[in-house]
Amino acid sequence: MSNDINETGGAGPSHRGVEIGVAVAIAGLAVIGIIGATRVGTGWSAEGPRAGFFPFYICVAILISCAVNLTQVLRTESDGAVFASWSQINKVLQVVIPTAVYVSIIPYSGIYVASALLIAGFMKILGRYGWSASIGVGLLVPLFTFVAFEKWFLVPLPKGPLENLLGY
């Protein structure tokens, strides 16, 4: 299996391992789907196919294709290709972790405060910008979105204690 993205060198988890992991994960979802489908009935009732009829066969199809994909991966010898080098994975995590924090604090802080923190933090830590630039952009973008969404489009976005304090 050729993969031209990963010729950057450096150690990392093997591409083969991730490939197997993805196939197993999809198969796992299919098993959950089959369980769910059998709960609502996969056969026929008086008014035709039951609710689980279509999802059941869809999930069976997923299982079959996952089996084929798995055997194909297992049959080929490991060529030593890495999925991504550790430094690349590190970079990806540098985005995933702040974003995970971001989406989990939105219900509590509101989207504007969370966005300001995300942008400023991202610029300061990953972009190595000075405090003034980071805080400046971090404040301007949420302010602009606030005006655009709350005033122009009249689409309310989640707000937190700060907005309440300001009377919104």
Add this chain to the structure above:
Amino acid sequence: MEDIGNLFHGFAVVVQPYNLVLMVVGIVLGVIVGVLPGLGGANGVAILLPLTFSMSPTSAIIMLSCIYWGALFGGAITSILFNIPGEPWSVATTFDGYPMAQQGKAGEALTAAFTSSFVGALFAVIMITLVAPLVASFALRFGPPEIFSVYFLAFCSFVGLSKEPPFKTVASMMLGFALGAVGLDQMTGQLRLTFGFETLLTGFDFLIAVIGLFGIGEILLTMEEGLSFRGKAAKINLKVVIQTWKELPRYWMLYLRSCVIGCWMGISPAGATPASFMSYGIAKRISKRGFNFGKGEIEGVIAPETAAHAAGTAALLPMISLGVPGSPTAAVLLGGLLIWGLQPGPLLFTEQKDFVWGLIASMYMGNIVGLIVVLTCVPLFAAILRIPFSVIAPIILVLCAIGAYTVHNNTFDVVMMLVFGVVGYFMKKTNYPLAPMVLAIVLGDKAEESFRQSLLASQGGLSVFFSNALVSTIMTLGLIALFWPMIQSGLGRLRAGKKGVRVAE
């Protein structure tokens, strides 16, 4: 003749000042979306879709389709100036566009690219104007089995035409169907696959999936590759434009061929990306200057751009006439129709004349406006790319989060978006195609409905899908498309066998 009257009526709708403003806004946003890595046509439209909920459907589709045209135009800017394709369909444009920019001919390359995009789109729009009403009136006679067979054909073509391994395409597509099935069953009103989670009652919204898979997933990929943008200066003035335009008519044959390739690939769900590669490949083989391709040949810019735009536009033909989108972006637009309360499919042409012909007229107008906007504002758009990724990335993340939230005013959707983003990253890295998955989430309910209705009529026999000439033909075409990879290798082996050549295993 009636259609021409309708078209003029459509133009009258489009040139209303409010719609014209939306058009320009759409184009500009679209180009920005096309230029920025991590934002593409599909998720750009998905993020902005919730803002149009309160607009009239016609105004909404004008703005959203213009974002699509803008994104198609925008991909070329980054390809030529930065050697970074902003969109997958502009990868082939980098082959000759960037070398031209290196030789100081960026202006010529950009003019050629934009003009070719325009020509390709115009050709496809004319084809849509002529063919779509016919297809729609023909499709009006379709019953559930025929409708299902069209879906079947569309999804099978994905398996046959996609360059990803067939079983990965199937897995990803079926996963989309399964996700689409979660929640309320349309026909029995029963809840399914929710496992008691209240948040799953409404199912997985495809807009969240699109924003996550394409938006967040793309940012993660860009982050991993550690892109740094070092671009060529964009100099474009009227003199260069006119000089290039004088040269272009010479390549009329190339244009015609690229347009036909584009339209053909666009109608089948293969889409713009393979169309651009195919057109480039054929142009390289046929052209007298084929040896010079890849070193900055203007024909190498014209061919992929014309085909990509023709394909991107032609992808809307099956969407408006049959309700089957030809590309992920068309799928998002189709999802928009459902949200605005319109029933996509052949009935649109009889019941929503204003809407359909407004959309078609906006394709003409949008591309003209688009050409003018990109020709005049290239330096501006190029400047956006000079903003470092560490500033752009969090802003795109914020935009994606806002887009995901506004779909249902639900913060849980924002969490789902991130989950889809990580899933998209892994799927993309392991060659699972994302487009069939998105299409399956959008069309899942309708495909299932037509499937179950057909089975109801036949009391469960699959023979209903071969009950008359029309449905059998479409189903057979679908089966051929499904098994195309096998048929192809079988034919190849046969041919090799005849010549007595041993095929190296």
